[in-house]
Amino acid sequence: MGAPYVLSKPPGVALIGGGFIGPVHAEALRRLGIPVVGVLDLDLARATVVAEQLGGVKPYGKIEDLLADPNVQSVHIASPNPAHFEQAKRCLQAGKHVLCEKPLAITSAETAELVKLAASKPELAAGVNYNVRFYSVAREMRERVSKGDLGQILSIQGSYTQDWLLLDTDYNWRVEPDGATNLRAVADIGTHWMDLAQSITGRHITSVLSDLATFHPVRKRPVGPTDTFGGSAGKGAHVDVPISTEDYGAVMMRLEGGIRGVYYVSQAFAGRKNRLFLEVCGTEGSMTWDSQAPDELTIGRRGRLNEFLQRDPSNLSPAAAAMSHYPGGHAEGFPDAFKQLFASFYGWIASDRKSKPDFPTFADGAYEVRICEAIAASAKKGAWTEVSHA
């Protein structure tokens, strides 16, 4: 079992964005003993409300105030996607470590600039919160693939499905075009699946063939604010808004080494709350994992009995066991994956900062955006499309 993580001199962290996921960051940081010192939101009034909810941290109404705060050495960006680029850039320029929510930015030109900027500041940590690879069982899959337990990898399949945008009365900033790829389900949840697939196989996705569908060409935007996962606007006052972002996407892919892959995403799948499903197949076996039963892994065999692994640190490879802080039968899940990613991020900061980071880097985040651009282009022309080189 990995020891609970403690840093002797943890950096002070400020959050940008106090909606759904910002407070999840705060909770995971606090479980690691890393202090949350302040929060920036759209304006000072809103930041003040969130700062109170976070236990009386400092509210900032402007990024300049956050950057000028001497107690802030690291910034977690949890604002809507189109704001990430400018905020990440300014934080790095001001000498802050940056952990940015996914996707890193909305164009590959932006992500290339961020990768370059991060490379010019090797003393700063620059990561993207692809947290799914920090479930210990997901890491176990990666470890088993890398040591050849499945033989040669042939294919990887799966899906990421939710139902919180099923109705035309469901509304959120995500359904609006970002002005770049204008991808929604693929960028929002598909990039988690693709990050995991690449992390487990150790291979990049090199080309894609995609099909995208918008089931609600018009949605009813409530008059007034809406919360992420906040439910339907129902019969309240609303305005009709034309929608072009996809509710559904299916993506076939080729990965390095000849591996074939396919997955679909849907945010209109009744009854599916937040389910990432992935199976990886090799010449010696297969593995199947469902994020809604995250402590369980099925290992398929031909010619002998299939295996079932229930997470317990004593049953995991060393790298996966280090990400598992509770004994078997004591469920670990979504908040733990955040905690483990942050432990990796702040562990790297506490180290000599010369080793290759284990957390998803800006380069990983940039690659995801380039895959998204290929997916959007493929859907438009109905043809296989190569992922561009950096």
Ligand SMILES: NC(=O)c1ccc[n+]([C@@H]2O[C@H](COP(=O)([O-])OP(=O)(O)OC[C@H]3O[C@@H](n4cnc5c(N)ncnc54)[C@H](O)[C@@H]3O)[C@@H](O)[C@H]2O)c1
């Ligand atoms: N890793 C994950 O599992 C995960 C889960 C959910 C969301 N996310 C990502 O986190 C980000 C935020 O998503 P969310 O669901 O929390 O959204 P949200 O709408 O619930 O919260 C966003 C917050 O940011 C504030 N905000 C808006 N514009 C801002 C700006 N320019 N500067 C500062 N604050 C601003 C809003 O007022 C709101 O409080 C997105 O990039 C999303 O993709 C990641």
